[in-house]
Amino acid sequence: MYESFFGLAREPFSVAPDPRFLYLSKQHRDALGYLNYGLRRAGGFVLLTGEIGAGKTTVWRAFLEQLPPRLDVAYVVNPKMSVQALLKRLCESLQVELPADADRPGAEADLIDALHGHLLLAHAQGRRTLVVVDEAQALALPVLEQLRLLTNLVTNEDKLVQVLLIGQPELRQLLEHPEMAPVAQRIVARFHLQTLSRDETEAYLVHRLTVAGLTGPLPFEDEAIRRIHRLCRGTPRRINVLCDRAMTLAAERGQLRVDRALVDQAASQVFDLPGLRRVGPGQAARWVAGGAAAVLAVFALTRLLPPWQTAGATVAAASTPSTASAPSSPSAPVSAVPASALAATAVPPSPSAGKHVASAASPASPPPVTASAAPLPHGLQPYDSQAEAGDTLASQVFGQHLPESEAWTRLARRWNPAFTPTADPCAELPRQGLRCHSSQGGLGPVRLLDRPGWLLLTGPDGRSTRVLLEGLQGDQARLSLANGRTLTVPLLKIAPWWQGEFHTLWRSPPAYAGDGVLAADGASGTWLAQQLARLDGGPAQDGAEGLALRIRAFQMAQGLRPDGLPGPLTLMRLNHATGVSEPTLAGSAAAR
Structure with missing residues (x-):
């Protein structure tokens, strides 16, 4: 296998639904949030759908690991069964003693009685029951109806059973059937997983390889990543299959980088794509x-x-x-076209071709078209095009030193342009409702917090400096240097100089005392309940126990450690979710 060749500790692209490899994109976090919201309703149906390979089962398994301990789960993996077989499967999963003649035709009533008795006993012990059905689009209509009847089992106050249906888009069509109206009306939360975007595809590769133990640069070239996204249409399972084969081919050839040609060769072996088949003589x-x-x-x-x-x-x-002639290939290198032709065409060349054009143009030639990469936020340009001739990135970044107090001051002005410099900004900022926060964990927490901050970089010669991270788009970071100059650079360029520290600011709630965790009672508890009510539809006032459960559900939905404690990370994500005006890495927000 290729793991040892690339220095990995485990297989990065297994198709097994391992929660360790779950990439929590925004929609995956939303999916977990909806599952938790539906679970809190303690009744009815919760629906999770998505295309084949979109990650439905992986999301469910991650959700399963975070379920409350007093929740009993019955998991149905083979939905192609009769009503009687379903009831027997539920009894076995919940460890309910089967009636002596459970296999005889017409034993459904006895099985339901046995289940009902078990559920009443579990409810008396403070336990709840969740039935999970995977590949639910294969359920027969009578089986779906029986599941609905199970959700009708109630006490005077509570329903005894809740059902989670996981399936392909056909499941939604099934529930639109007129006979399924009683089921559709009992759906309390639903979510449909979309495929990944191009940027999410790259982040997905980085995440899985990092979990697998990668410490060096990403082994996939940019063009290869674009090709992977196009061939796989953003479907995680297809991405896993293709990348696994591509890295195997790379290891066999002894090359540490996967290029587009390798991706195409791998795709021709694992997918039936006519355009990638071998060309005949x-x-x-x-x-x-x-x-x-x-x-x-x-x-x-x-x-x-x-x-x-x-x-x-x-x-x-x-x-x-x-x-x-054959149809033109999108992968034809732009540098193969004469420079004069590039100057006349309206289609801009690639960045590398643009440099070739500039150097090849004669003094008498008209100015060539300047190469440009994909549009960046705020009209920025890549660092190559901003750097003066002969300058290196290291000399620009480490040319001057930025003191820590100045780094905090510049950052504070993103929240409040009128902030006055002080010797200790972090001591002054709480008076303006702002708090300093420092974390260690690399790019994951930075993307999660989604706000500007400053980084401490240490160069190859031991020189250190601080830079402001003002923007992040894909694998491009927008940095503000000590001299005030702004550069947009690939993350891989600064990764060797950064040890993973991230320092940022956040807008704290009025009752925050600054001791790490917001109190869940009194005025601060009321504020928390009100903010959460805007998201989960729960009560605007809640007891400490109920509030802790709601915080835990919010944390799981946001990809945070679900400890139920409203610390700075939770409050920052709560600000983001409820629309509190704060600067973000995608753009600026007016301070208020």
Whole structure:
């Protein structure tokens, strides 16, 4: 296997639903939040749907590890069963003694009586019961109806059974069936998992490889990641299969980087994609012939036309289809096109091609089109295009020293532009409702907190400096240096200099005493309940025990450790979820 070749401790792209590898994108956190919200309703149905391989079972298993200890769970993995088989499966899962003749036809009533007696006893002991059905789109209508009837088992105050249905999009269609209206009306929470975006795909790769033990740079090139997302359409299971094969091929070849060609080769082996199948000799010969014809046509035009018409004619000849030529490939290198052609075309070249054009243009030529990467927030440019000639990134970053008090002051002005510098900003800021916070944990907490902060960087020669992290988009970080200059750099460029510390600010609630955890009673408890009520629809006033359960549910939904204590991380995410105005890494928010 390739684990040892890449220095990994375990397999990173297993298709097994291991909660350790759960990538908590925003929608995954939302899914966990909806599951917790539905569980708190203590009755009815909760619905989790998604495309094949979107991560439904993985989310459920992560949710299962965080369930309260006094919750009994019956898990149905094979939904293609009769009503009687379902009732027997539930009895076995809940360790209910089966009636002596449970296998005889028509024993459903006896099985329901046995279940009802068990559920009443469990309720008297303060226990609750959750029935989970995976692949629920395969349920027969009579079985779904029986599950509905089970949710009708109640005491004078509480329902005894709650049902979680996990399935593909067809499950939603099934519930729209007129006969299923009684079931659909009992759904108290539902969530549909979408596929991953391109940026989420990259973050997903980084997360899984980090969990697997990766300590060096990401072994996938940017173009390879874009190709993976396109081929897999953002589906995690397909991403796992493709990346596993691509890294195997890379290890077999002894190369530490996975490029687009390797991804295409891996895809041709694991997916049935006609566009990636091996090209036959006849087709290859036709492609070569067509390419040769195009080259001859371009050569003839450049010899016959005046220099000032060469560029336009070159583009025209290159864009004219030939009967023998193959369709243009999106992966054709831009640098293969003459610089004059790039200057005339309206499509901007890649960054590397742009540098080639600039160096190849003669003094008499018109200014070439400048290369640009994908748009960055606030109109920023990559650091290469901002750096002066001959400067290196290290010399720019470590050219000046930024004192800690100045780093906090600059950060405070993102929350309050009128903040006056002091010798100890963190002692002054609480008077303005702001608190300093420092954490250690790398990029994960930074993305989770989603707010500007400052980083301590140590260069290869031992020099240290502080930089402000003002923005984060994908693998690009927007940094403000000691001299006030702003650069946008790839995270991999600064990763060797950063030890994982992150220092930031947050807006604390009025009753916060600054001792680490907000009190869950009195005025602060009322404030907490009111904020949570905006999110979970619960009461605006709650007792300490009920409030702790709600905080725990919120923490699980946000990807935090579910300890039920409203500490700074929980309060920061609560600010974010309830719309408190604070700066973010995606853009600025007006302080108030």
